[in-house]
Amino acid sequence: MDDHPSETRAPNSPISVCGRSFNEDEIALVRDLGNRYPGISRNELALTVCELIDWHRPSGRAKSRECLDLFDLLEQKGAFRFPPKRRTRPPGSPSRAPFAAESLGDEEISGELSGLLPVSLEWVQGAEQNRHWRDLMERFHYLGYRPAFGASMRFLIRDRTGRDLGCLQYSSPAWRIKSRDRWIGWSDDLRRSNLQRIVNQSRFLILPSVRVPNLASHVLAASVRELPKQWLGEFGVTPLMAETLVDIQRFSGTCYRAANWIAVGQTSGRGRMDREHRRHGIEVKSLFLYPLARDARCLLRQGDSAADGTVDEVSRKSPCGKGKAAEDPAIEPAGRPQSRACPGARYRSSG
Numbered sequence: 148m149d150d151h152p153s154e155t156r157a158p159n160s161p162i163s164v165c166g167r168s169f170n171e172d173e174i175a176l177v178r179d180l181g182n183r184y185p186g187i188s189r190n191e192l193a194l195t196v197c198e199l200i201d202w203h204r205p206s207g208r209a210k211s212r213e214c215l216d217l218f219d220l221l222e223q224k225g226a227f228r229f230p231p232k233r234r235t236r237p238p239g240s241p242s243r244a245p246f247a248a249e250s251l252g253d254e255e256i257s258g259e260l261s262g263l264l265p266v267s268l269e270w271v272q273g274a275e276q277n278r279h280w281r282d283l284m285e286r287f288h289y290l291g292y293r294p295a296f297g298a299s300m301r302f303l304i305r306d307r308t309g310r311d312l313g314c315l316q317y318s319s320p321a322w323r324i325k326s327r328d329r330w331i332g333w334s335d336d337l338r339r340s341n342l343q344r345i346v347n348q349s350r351f352l353i354l355p356s357v358r359v360p361n362l363a364s365h366v367l368a369a370s371v372r373e374l375p376k377q378w379l380g381e382f383g384v385t386p387l388m389a390e391t392l393v394d395i396q397r398f399s400g401t402c403y404r405a406a407n408w409i410a411v412g413q414t415s416g417r418g419r420m421d422r423e424h425r426r427h428g429i430e431v432k433s434l435f436l437y438p439l440a441r442d443a444r445c446l447l448r449q450g451d452s453a454a455d456g457t458v459d460e461v462s463r464k465s466p467c468g469k470g471k472a473a474e475d476p477a478i479e480p481a482g483r484p485q486s487r488a489c490p491g492a493r494y495r496s497s498g
Contacts, residue, residue: 164220165213165297165322166339173200177218178227189215204298205343205383212297251282254310256357260365263306268315268370270377271301279303283314288352289397295319295349298382300374304353304366312357315370316350317378319343320390326412326434327390333448341447343384346374346439348391363402375439375458385461387443392432400433408435442467 162169177196190211196202197209204210221227256263271280280301285292295301297319304313320342321327327345328338348370353363371389378386392414393400400410414432440446440458445467 162217162220162224164217165210166342167202167213169217174221176200177221181227189218193218206298206381207383208298210297251286253356256306256310256312256354256359258359260359260361263312263359263362265307266312266362266365266369267305267307268302268366268373269305271303276303277301280314283311283354284350284352287354288314288350289394290350299349300377300381302370311354312359312362313353313366314350315352315366316348317346317370317374317389318349320345320347321392324390324414324434326414327436330411330436331388331444331447337448341387341449344387344447346378346386346389348389351391361405364405367402367406367408371437371439379457385440385456385458387438387440387446387458387461389437389439391435393435395431395433400435403435406437408437410435 162174176199177192180192180195180199193211193214194209196214196217197211202210202214218227269276271277280303281292283303295316295318299316299318302315303311304315306312322342323338333341351363351367353366374389375386378384389408391403391408393403395413400408404410411434414430414434438444441462446461449467
């Protein structure tokens with residue numbers, strides 16, 4: 148077998164990945180680069196393709212993860228045959244990160260929430276903190292550690308003395324969720340245009356050794372207050388809504404309801420990357436949404452008119468509502484969660 152991509156046949160249908168369509172010249176460019184530089188890895192090829200076709204996030208970072216999905220789709224369609232992926236684990240298995248010590252996260256913490264305040268959500272930055280976050284996630288989350296899809300921000304949840312309480316992660320949204328898209332009421336074109344204004348809470352963990360009533364809802368309520376500002380600063384996009392998926396076979400979602408997230412339906416159970424509908428009904432999850440701006444649904448249906456800025460600035464500029472009450476009266480304006488557990492939480496950046 149050749150050690151570089153080889154042409155088999157042209158794709159017989161349009162190629163589209165994560166809202167971007169690729170023309171014949173761009174597909175030919177991928178093939179040409181692979182043939183011209185057979186020794187580079189898929190990741191290196193993805194970064195090169197992103198640079199040449201200007202496929203970047205608003206922050207300027209290359210969409211290399213999405214480009215790797217493009218390569219997989221081209222293989223599925225028989226457009227190219229790429230060299231085998233360099234694997235160190237079985238296909239489909241989660242990434243495994245060895246945790247640092249057996250005692251990690253084992254300290255028993257109980258009592259009243261007031262005894263932990265202020266609880267901080269420390270933005271994970273730097274190799275050491277990322278390693279610590281992965282260690283906790285790998286050891287204590289039922290899914291283990293897996294790389295986030297697309298853009299992501301990670302947080303360590305700590306009490307006032309710096310003790311670990313858990314972990315949190317926000318990342319790029321799911322491409323299509325029927326119940327979410329129906330609740331927003333947007334068209335496919337508007338979904339493609341505004342999807343990155345939704346942020347997915349892809350991981351949430353309270354350590355099993357921590358038994359403090361109302362802590363989970365307290366953290367959830369606090370996490371949405373500064374998220375729009377931090378996401379805008381890091382990625383150049385103002386998020387208007389947060390989403391999360393809850394495994395209904397394991398959890399009821401009580402803490403999300405207590406923090407005023409909205410349960411809007413269930414998924415089909417296929418998973419993010421099941422393009423062939425082979426896993427329908429296998430992993431059904433409940434979908435919860437939290438509007439980060441007043442009239443978030445209306446804003447998400449406005450196309451490019453939803454300019455970037457703080458959520459308050461976006462709301463003031465919006466033709467939605469014109470200063471009236473929010474579209475859904477059950478939802479407070481962004482940054483003011485109704486949960487009584489919210490005061491006493493703070494964000495902190497870590498270098």
